[in-house]
Amino acid sequence: MEGYPLEQQNWKPIIEGLLFAAGEEGLKPKEIAQILQLDTREARRLLKEMAVEWKEAGRGIQIVEVAQVFQLTTLPEHRTYFEKLAESPSRSQLSRSTLETLAIIAYRQPIIRVDVEEIRGVKCERTIYQLKRKGLVKEVGRAEGVGRPILYGTTRDFLDYFGLKSLDELPPVDSIFHWTEWEQEREELYQRLGVEPQEEELEDEVAEVPLEAAERS
Structure with a gap:
């Protein structure tokens, strides 16, 4: 970061923002290191440190490492509440x-x-x-x-x-709902699955x- 000596720059909020922007794909320490112009070992140390700090602070999200990729996730003990949110009539996706x-x-x-x-x-x-x-x-x-x-x-x-x-x-309406294509896709799926078309409409x-x-x- 131009204008900020490495030893003075507060990298943790930046790393948090990067992980948030990366979403489910997450980031490898090497990728974070390249963005911040840090040593990979330093990036990994910061990530591990942040994970411990967040856990001790009782935050509602956590940093986890999966296959050498770090990502933000919710806490497993809060799963029930997220399931309720997903089941909310105003939040569920439209079929x-x-x-x-x-x-x-x-x-x-x-x-x-x-x-x-x-x-x-x-x-x-x-x-x-x-x-x-x-x-x-x-x-x-x-x-x-x-x-x-x-x-x-x-x-x-x-x-x-x-x-x-x-x-x-x-x-x-034709620019959003391609009725003909949908019907063709539906029929092809029925053929592959061996399902009678009437069943979906039930x-x-x-x-x-x-x-x-x-x-x-």
Whole structure:
């Protein structure tokens, strides 16, 4: 580091930042040494020292060495809390089928569930329920006609989730959802696994959610 004598430079915060930036791939002491223009043995000494200091300080992350690569990880005793975070409706990733349903609602809103199911060709009650729990979809009114079914639309959280300022920024649907390619990939996977295509669509029909009663209220 130009302008900083090696014996005066506080390398540890820099190493911490480097490990954070490296993510799961981590860094070898040699790589850190090259970046900081240090001796490899000195880089390793600093890493080992930091690992001990963090443990003694009771920090929530740790430095571990795996196959001569150092990386930042969470503590194994906190695993339960991270599992809860991953299971949180607002944090869990969207499956392909859920994205398809969300895309239909986003581009055709306001839309009733029956119309979504007609476009997708499968039951979407459970998927829409999950999207509502995630805060990406909401009820925006009632359609005219028999039973006055619920109309669905996207939320402000939907815009935040996809980094949009408004619905006007939605790109052409074909640029995001390549339906033909997806169907071909799906059929090829079925052939390799020897699975009947109908089985995948069952995920939208199982575990029926009692929404009908709520929709009638």
